[in-house]
Amino acid sequence: MDRIAITGGSALNGVIPIYGAKNSALKLQAAALLSPEPLVLENMPDLADTRFMAQLLASLGVEVAWIKEARTLRLHAAEIASTIAPYDQVRKMRASFNVLGPLLARVGHATVSLPGGCAIGARPVDLHLKAFEAMGADIHIEQGYVKAAALRGLKGAEIAFPFVSVGATEHAMLAAVLAQGDTVLRNAACEPEIADLADCLNAMGARIEGAGSPEITVRGVARLAGATHRVVSDRIETGTYALAAAAAGGDVLLEGANFHHNEALWAVMKAAGASVEEASRGVHVRRRGGRVAPVDIETAPYPGFPTDLQAQTMALLCLADGQSRIKETIFENRFMHAPELARLGAQIAVHGNEAVVTGVERLFGAPVMATDLRASVSLVIAGLAAEGQTVVNRVYHLDRGFERLEAKLAGCGAQIERQRED
Numbered sequence: 567m568d569r570i571a572i573t574g575g576s577a578l579n580g581v582i583p584i585y586g587a588k589n590s591a592l593k594l595q596a597a598a599l600l601s602p603e604p605l606v607l608e609n610m611p612d613l614a615d616t617r618f619m620a621q622l623l624a625s626l627g628v629e630v631a632w633i634k635e636a637r638t639l640r641l642h643a644a645e646i647a648s649t650i651a652p653y654d655q656v657r658k659m660r661a662s663f664n665v666l667g668p669l670l671a672r673v674g675h676a677t678v679s680l681p682g683g684c685a686i687g688a689r690p691v692d693l694h695l696k697a698f699e700a701m702g703a704d705i706h707i708e709q710g711y712v713k714a715a716a717l718r719g720l721k722g723a724e725i726a727f728p729f730v731s732v733g734a735t736e737h738a739m740l741a742a743v744l745a746q747g748d749t750v751l752r753n754a755a756c757e758p759e760i761a762d763l764a765d766c767l768n769a770m771g772a773r774i775e776g777a778g779s780p781e782i783t784v785r786g787v788a789r790l791a792g793a794t795h796r797v798v799s800d801r802i803e804t805g806t807y808a809l810a811a812a813a814a815g816g817d818v819l820l821e822g823a824n825f826h827h828n829e830a831l832w833a834v835m836k837a838a839g840a841s842v843e844e845a846s847r848g849v850h851v852r853r854r855g856g857r858v859a860p861v862d863i864e865t866a867p868y869p870g871f872p873t874d875l876q877a878q879t880m881a882l883l884c885l886a887d888g889q890s891r892i893k894e895t896i897f898e899n900r901f902m903h904a905p906e907l908a909r910l911g912a913q914i915a916v917h918g919n920e921a922v923v924t925g926v927e928r929l930f931g932a933p934v935m936a937t938d939l940r941a942s943v944s945l946v947i948a949g950l951a952a953e954g955q956t957v958v959n960r961v962y963h964l965d966r967g968f969e970r971l972e973a974k975l976a977g978c979g980a981q982i983e984r985q986r987e988d
C-alpha cells in the first residue's frame with residue numbers, strides 16, 4: 567500500500583490548478599444512463615472514484631471513452647444492457663447507488679445493492695427510496711439489494727424532504743426528469759453540485775427550475791438528448807489547498823476555483839488570520855508569519871460550513887493561539903482524524919459531535935493512518951505545517967478524491983513524495 571511522506575516546514579508558494587468536482591462528476595456520470603445519445607463531460611477529475619463509476623456504467627452497457635489529455639469523458643448509453651449493480655461494485659463507493667434512479671426512469675426497473683462508502687456514520691438511503699416511492703415505484707429490499715420497479719413509468723410527485731440530503735435531492739432529480747408530470751422537491755439541498763447537475767440535465771433537454779434553492783421543480787419530459795457539459799470546479803479541493811496554504815504559510819493562486827462557492831470557509835479563514843481574495847483566474851490565498859487565531863465552526867448544509875472541510879480546518883486550528891470549538895452536525899462519526907492529529911502533538915478533546923481544539927505552538931511529524939477521504943488530507947495539511955517527517959499510511963483514501971495531490975503541493979515548494987510499496 568502506498569504512503570505519502572512529508573517533511574514539514576516549507577511555505578507553499580505558486581499556482582495550484584483546481585479540477586472538476588468529484589461529487590458533481592459522479593452524479594453527472596449517472597445522468598448518462600438517461601439518454602440514448604452521448605453525454606460528453608469536460609473538466610472531469612481523473613480519480614479512483616470517477617474511474618470506478620465509469621466501470622460500473624460500462625457493466626450496465628454504457629460505452630465509455632476517456633480522452634485523458636482533454637480531461638474529457640464521453641459516455642454513450644445507446645442501449646441499457648443490464649439493470650443490476652452488484653454488491654461488489656456499490657459497496658466500494660456510495661455514489662454508485664445513484665444509478666438506481668436513472669435506470670428506473672429509463673428502463674422501468676433496477677436492482678442495486680445497498681451502498682457502502684466512507685466509514686463516517688450510518689448514512690442510510692431511506693430518503694432516496696421514499697422519493698422513488700412517491701413517484702410511484704415499488705421498492706423491495708431483499709438480501710441487501712434494492713429492487714425497484716415502475717413498469718408504467720414514474721409519475722411526478724410533491725416530495726418534502728424531512729432534512730437536507732445532497733444525495734437524495736440529486737437522485738430524485740435524476741429520476742424525475744423522465745417522469746410523467748411535474749415533481750416538486752421541497753427542503754432540497756442547495757449545494758453548487760445540485761445546480762451543476764440541473765444545468766447538465768437541462769442541456770440534455772430536461773426542464774428543471776430552482777436548482778440551487780430549497781425548492782426545485784422538475785417538469786417531466788419524454789426523452790433526453792445528448793449534451794456536452796463542463797463539470798463545476800471542486801470547492802472541496804479548493805478549500806483543502808486554501809487551508810494547506812494557511813497552515814503551512816505562503817501565497818497561492820487556486821486557479822479555476824469559484825470564489826463564491828466557499829464563502830463560509832473564507833469567513834473562517836479570514837477570522838483565523840489568512841487573506842483570501844477573488845482573483846481573475848480563481849482565488850488568491852496568503853498567510854505570512856505569526857500564529858493563526860482560534861475560530862469556532864459548526865458544519866451545516868450549503869451555504870453553511872461544509873462537513874467535507876471540517877477535518878482540514880481542524881488541522882489548521884490545531885496551531886491556533888487559543889481554543890476552537892468544532893461542531894459536526896451532518897455525520898455522527900466524523901472525528902476519526904482527531905486521534906491521528908494528536909499523534910502529531912495536537913490537543914483535541916472530542917465529546918460526542920463536538921471537538922475542542924486547544925492550539926499548540928508546534929506540531930511534530932509522526933507516522934499516521936488515513937481513515938477516510940477528507941480525514942486523510944487533513945493529516946497531509948498537518949504534516950505540511952509540522953516539524954520533521956510525517957508519513958501518511960493507507961493513502962488509497964486520498965486517491966479517491968484528490969488528483970495529483972503530491973504534484974500540486976510539490977509544485978508550490980512542499981517536500982512531499984509518494985512511497986510505493988510492492
Ligand code: UD1
Pocket residue numbers: 589590592660661687688689690691692693694695730731732733734873874896897898
Ligand atoms: C454528499 C457528498 C459528501 C458530503 C455530503 C454532505 C457525494 C458523493 N458525497 O454525501 O461528500 O459529505 O453530501 O455534504 O456527493 N441521510 C439519511 N437518509 C438518506 C440520505 C441521507 O439519513 O436517505 C443522512 C446521512 O446519513 C447524513 C445526512 O443525511 O447524516 C446528509 O447526507 P447527504 O447530504 O445525503 O450526504 P451524501 O449525499 O451521502
